[in-house]
Amino acid sequence: MRMRKIYLDWPSLAERGLSVAEEVSPGLFEPRSIVVVGMGGSGILGDYLEALAYNKVPVYTVKSPHLPGWVGDRDLVLAVSYSGNTLETLRCVEQVLSRGSPVVVITSGGRLGRLAEERRLPLVRLVEGIPPRTALPEMLFSALRVLENTGVHIAEPRDYEEALSLMRTAASRDYGRLVEHLSTGFPIVVTCNSLRALGLRWKNELNENSKLPAKLEVYPEAGHNDIVGWELPPPGDYRFLLVEDAACSHLTSRLAEYYSAVGRVARLAVEGSSLLARLLQGSLVAGLVSVEVGVRRGVDPEETRSISWYKGVLKGILGEPGDR
Numbered sequence: 001m002r003m004r005k006i007y008l009d010w011p012s013l014a015e016r017g018l019s020v021a022e023e024v025s026p027g028l029f030e031p032r033s034i035v036v037v038g039m040g041g042s043g044i045l046g047d048y049l050e051a052l053a054y055n056k057v058p059v060y061t062v063k064s065p066h067l068p069g070w071v072g073d074r075d076l077v078l079a080v081s082y083s084g085n086t087l088e089t090l091r092c093v094e095q096v097l098s099r100g101s102p103v104v105v106i107t108s109g110g111r112l113g114r115l116a117e118e119r120r121l122p123l124v125r126l127v128e129g130i131p132p133r134t135a136l137p138e139m140l141f142s143a144l145r146v147l148e149n150t151g152v153h154i155a156e157p158r159d160y161e162e163a164l165s166l167m168r169t170a171a172s173r174d175y176g177r178l179v180e181h182l183s184t185g186f187p188i189v190v191t192c193n194s195l196r197a198l199g200l201r202w203k204n205e206l207n208e209n210s211k212l213p214a215k216l217e218v219y220p221e222a223g224h225n226d227i228v229g230w231e232l233p234p235p236g237d238y239r240f241l242l243v244e245d246a247a248c249s250h251l252t253s254r255l256a257e258y259y260s261a262v263g264r265v266a267r268l269a270v271e272g273s274s275l276l277a278r279l280l281q282g283s284l285v286a287g288l289v290s291v292e293v294g295v296r297r298g299v300d301p302e303e304t305r306s307i308s309w310y311k312g313v314l315k316g317i318l319g320e321p322g323d324r
């Protein structure tokens, strides 16, 4: 099946990301912040960069048609839309251009690709013809390379190597136990802050590939609100997936006991010494598992007709890009 094949091909997509961005530079050195503008499977790049750059540079992700007022000429904007036609992203890019902020476009084409060519904006041209969310490794590796070109070093060469190697290993494993666990009931992804982006990815992959209404809870915050909601056994078949980082494994063990009282629990420990490797290895498992869950549920993992419907509705409300 095509989706499975694309996920299995992630290591080469990631390598492609490094080479396509080799020469791409926004002409700005050591930006004050990185602003990632994008939605869904493209916008999640911002969540990954925010996690990876946590101790280095502020990363702010804009998942809306409105660019924050503080974004200016010392902030580097990464405008990411796989299709190049997402309205919220195009609207933000109009505002970026009118403010004169440095911008790098990451897309496979569409309106955004044409705009970048017309305006001669630095452009990372992604591989064409795959579902947006499956382009994650190419988006991430290319964005990291672009940031290196601006003097922002987030990952070491050995981190890229580790991520590639762990993705290859992850691609050869069997995830039958997880597929079984998530194929019925209501999935709830639970993780801790260091893996928030990965937890979000799991939720989104279960939404889009498996057509499931999944929920995400992130500790420690969830310990201050969501946890109370489980005090009385709720109606329904809840399938908890604890995505576990070594940094919070003690907490996860206690949470596994806690949630066992109200639903079924599976634990997934991500592997890797670098965060880049842990995020990408865990994301590949999420992709493969969510596709198989979708197949078990009799749906097509690739198509996302409700997103197309929503995009049509939004066009009716916001108008075509360029309209005012």
Ligand code: PA5
Residues within 6 Å of the ligand: 039, 040, 041, 042, 043, 080, 081, 082, 083, 084, 085, 086, 089, 131, 132, 133, 134, 208, 304, 307
């Ligand atoms: O993965 C998907 O198909 C979606 O989440 C899209 O990424 C989202 O609708 C935004 O579209 P694009 O990535 O083309 O900007």
